[in-house]
Each structure stands twice: as structure tokens, then as C-alpha cells.
Amino acid sequence: MSRKLLSLLLLILVTSALAVTVSAQDEEEQTVFHLRGTVVQSIGEYPDNFSYDGSNVIALDRPGFFEVHVDTETNTGIMFARFYVNEYQMDADTLLEDAQVTVIFPLFGAPTGVMPEYWEGGIATDVDLHGNSGHEAPVLPTVFNALASWGPALVFVDGEQVMGGEEIMGVPNVTGAFAGHVMYTNEVRDADTGVVYNEAMDAPYSPMAPADGIATDDDVSLLHLIVRSEVRDDEAFPPFSMFMHFNFLDVQELGMDEINPMLMEMEPMTFEGMNAMMESMEMDEVRAALGEQMGQVMGLINMTEEALFGEESD
Numbered sequence: 001m002s003r004k005l006l007s008l009l010l011l012i013l014v015t016s017a018l019a020v021t022v023s024a025q026d027e028e029e030q031t032v033f034h035l036r037g038t039v040v041q042s043i044g045e046y047p048d049n050f051s052y053d054g055s056n057v058i059a060l061d062r063p064g065f066f067e068v069h070v071d072t073e074t075n076t077g078i079m080f081a082r083f084y085v086n087e088y089q090m091d092a093d094t095l096l097e098d099a100q101v102t103v104i105f106p107l108f109g110a111p112t113g114v115m116p117e118y119w120e121g122g123i124a125t126d127v128d129l130h131g132n133s134g135h136e137a138p139v140l141p142t143v144f145n146a147l148a149s150w151g152p153a154l155v156f157v158d159g160e161q162v163m164g165g166e167e168i169m170g171v172p173n174v175t176g177a178f179a180g181h182v183m184y185t186n187e188v189r190d191a192d193t194g195v196v197y198n199e200a201m202d203a204p205y206s207p208m209a210p211a212d213g214i215a216t217d218d219d220v221s222l223l224h225l226i227v228r229s230e231v232r233d234d235e236a237f238p239p240f241s242m243f244m245h246f247n248f249l250d251v252q253e254l255g256m257d258e259i260n261p262m263l264m265e266m267e268p269m270t271f272e273g274m275n276a277m278m279e280s281m282e283m284d285e286v287r288a289a290l291g292e293q294m295g296q297v298m299g300l301i302n303m304t305e306e307a308l309f310g311e312e313s314d
């Protein structure tokens, strides 16, 4: 065999091997996520919701969970969390004491359809956020997100909804939502101390030096749950009058047999659907219909909690 022919053959072999790798990766790209995190930490509270030095990172002593069930291609699905705080300053005037907190993220994206490109329609995959990534404020060092979402979040304390402002994302706030944000990222805090370190790990991270953080990696293990008001408050960091920041560790990917069948039968909410309702129905009818839907979700959350932890704690 001539040397020329041999190298040609080798080239073909190498090229087709690459092609196989690329198409295998394409096929493997995950678009449906079923996740559950169960080890809950509160990350600071009003007026410091990041506690970089770890001093107000608290492992909650009662069991809680955060479940994510989404299709990242259609930007639909649902996420919900249930946990219990002993003492938690939610805003300047509200101290939650011995309270049950439930958060529902019923839909994703923006009602107007106008949103940053990196949101990928409301649920993004494989994206760097924060730090010096150019996406989001540098409130954390750059983190790799296998999954990240933006959209309305409904907050309930002891079963009663805490109402967000009159408007949200530029439209009437029919669901009483706050602004929600979720990330599924690599570890970013020291497991023992809760500190967010700088790159040298000799001082806490500072948003003033957004490039100076620990390196990202694609070993994702942590769900971040963030809810905030649209009303600003310059006394607080980040500068919003209400902000909730919880981390869920020990995240597991759920098999189909671990998912409540009721959840798979639920019709996902969309902004298109909600906008159509608002055009064809009276506002209080819309509120009643959405309230009924959220009641069903609350039932599902109660069932999930009971299945996971036995009797509901109170």
C-alpha cells in the first residue's frame, strides 16, 4: 500500500470516527429533566441574600424537597419546592417563624415573549451564568448550568399565597407571582463552611471581582431556587424588597417510576394559553381558573411530601 493511500485511509477513518462522536453527542443532548434535590440550605436572608462568607448559610433541620420536571425544547413543565424554616427574614417587615414554605414555578419565559437570548425561551441548557460570563449580575462566580430557568414563581407560606406586585414582567400579575429563577449548577460553596471562595480560596468571592472565582465544571450537583420582587430596595443585596434564596443539594435524576403519574397527565401552562384566557374571560374568572389549577399542584406537592417523608410535619 502506498504511503499516500495509507494516509488517505487514515484520514477517512479519523473523520468518520469524529462524525460518530458528534452525532452520538447530539442524540445524547438532554431535553427532558426530572430532578429532585432534598438537602435544603437557606442562603442568607433579608438584607443579605448571598452570605459569601457562609455565616448565614443554614442547613434546614426539617426535610424539604425541590422537584424539576421540564422539557427544555418546548420551555414547558413545572417545578415545585416545599420546605420549613425556623426563623427567616423574608423582607424588611416579615420574619417567618416556624413556617412551611411552598414555591411553584408553573411556566417559563416572559408573557411578552421578549427576553434575553441566553434564556433560550425560558429554559436554557448548558450555559454559563453570573461571574464574568456576560449573563446575569455577578452575584456569584461564573457557574455552569446544565439547566437554568426564568419565569413567574408563586410563593405560599403555611398554605397562604404571598402576593407579588400588581404587574410582573410588564403585564397584569394575574397569578400574584414573583420573579423566579432556577439553576442546576456545579458546586459553588464550600460544603462545610458555606463560603463562596475566590480563585485562590483565601478570601470570599466578591461581586466587585467577577472573574475571581473557582473554576466551573460540568459536574452539576446543586439546584438554586431564587424568588424576588420587582420592587427595588437599595438597603438590600441584591437590591429587591423581597428575595428568597435556597439551595438543594444531593440532586437525583428521577426514573419514570419515581414520578407521580398525576404530574405526567397535567396540561403544562403556557403564556400563550394564559394570554388567550385573559382575552376571552373576565379577570376574576381567569384568577379562579388559575387558582383551581394551582390547587391541584398543591395537592400533588402534599402527596409528594407524604410519599417522601411520611406524615406532613407541621
Ligand SMILES: [Cu+2]
Pocket (backbone or CB within 6 Å): 129, 130, 136, 181, 182, 183
Ligand atoms: Cu442565576
